[in-house]
Amino acid sequence: MIKVVDIADVTVDLEDKAFHVVDVREADEFAAGHVPGAINLPLSELANRYTELDFETPYHIICHLGGRSSQACLFLDAQGYDVTNINGGTAAWTGELEKCE
Structure with missing residues (x-):
């Protein structure tokens, strides 16, 4: 089961660079x-x-909306990486997603 977070839940951590984003x-x-x-x-x-990714480092994976990052998480998880999908992606981060709703 892939971990998923919404961009709103990670905004502060993004600013504090509390984890690595791919x-x-x-x-x-x-x-x-x-x-x-x-x-x-x-x-x-x-x-x-x-x-190229450090196997010991947890990563948050992002794309535009969450589809490609979900695919990447499935692949990386199968390789043994600690990954979390950022649901809503950069569209949610920039507010573009809200404008479409």
């Missing part, structure tokens, strides 16, 4: 705006590059 959107999406301190590891490259 953004699995493509490089152009990441360049257009991302959570401060996040590293970019696109889902399309994850299977070939996941070993």
Whole structure:
């Protein structure tokens, strides 16, 4: 079972850099705006590059809405990583999700 948190539940921790955030959107999406301190590891490259992540470090995984990050969490969890999916993704972080509702 993959752990899931909403962006509202992690905003303070994001500001305090209490954990590591991996953004699995493509490089152009990441360049257009991302959570401060996040590293970019696109889902399309994850299977070939996941070993770049420290196995001992817990990660919060983010994408635009939560779909790609959920896929990344399933993969990383199967490899033994401690991961949490950030539901709502960068759309919730920027407030874009609220504008669509």
